[in-house]
Amino acid sequence: MTVLTTAQITTSPRATTKEEAIQEAADMLVAAGAVTPDYADAMREREASVSTYMGNLLAIPHGTNESKDSILASALSVARYATPIDWDGNEVRFVIGIAGKDGGHLEILSKIAVVFADEDEVAKLVEAPDAEAIMALLGDVNE
Template sequence: MPVLTLEQITTSPRATTKDEAIQEAADMLVAAGAVTPDYADAMRAREASVSTYMGNLLAIPHGTNESKDSILASALSVARYETPLDWDGNPVKFVIGIAGKDGGHLEILSKIAIVFSEEDDVAKLEAAPDAAAILELLGDVNE
């Protein structure tokens, strides 16, 4: 099963706050069948202990180690915001929710980090016309 599909990407998210964005990311993972609804609380708990802001307009909310039972399958959700969200004082345009089954999140995280470490790649993601274009740019996560 691919960790990222077209249905798990939105270019028209509704959240306007960090907390709403975390809920939106969790809801997309629930819809994908990757996590149970209580995963959102684990994502909030993780955020309370350490910010998931990564730099270059990216935040990657994910659950705590104790939330393993809430994860049914490895998956990502991607939301691109037109107006940057305030993430603890940092501008965020990309919120990528992560659920990693059996430690699978570390490999997924490293693939995302590689893409977002290149400003050219971030610019391409910002300019992508639609979810399909974003999926193409992030497609390596499925390999």
């Protein structure tokens, strides 16, 4: 199952705030055909109840349990920010939007967590020259 393609990775996102970054992540998931446009609202609802900041420069915005009807397929979006986003007082350089069909997001989340738990891997992601290089580092999510 392919949940991430290079088309779903950007190294030149436009957002400068957490709210804009959440919308950008949702828009990428919509463009990938994974979610309906109202998924962005569910992502904002989730963020309002619990921060999706994960540590090591990473935030993983995702929808609420009630939003599963908005999810058409499991997918990720990855945005790497040159200037850190202020995520409730934490610096975030990577915003990974996630949509998991039929509970598939838990396995995907665990694979992302493994990569981001390793500071050397995070450093490689920060330095990666382009979407293809980021894809090479995150490609295990598709297995």
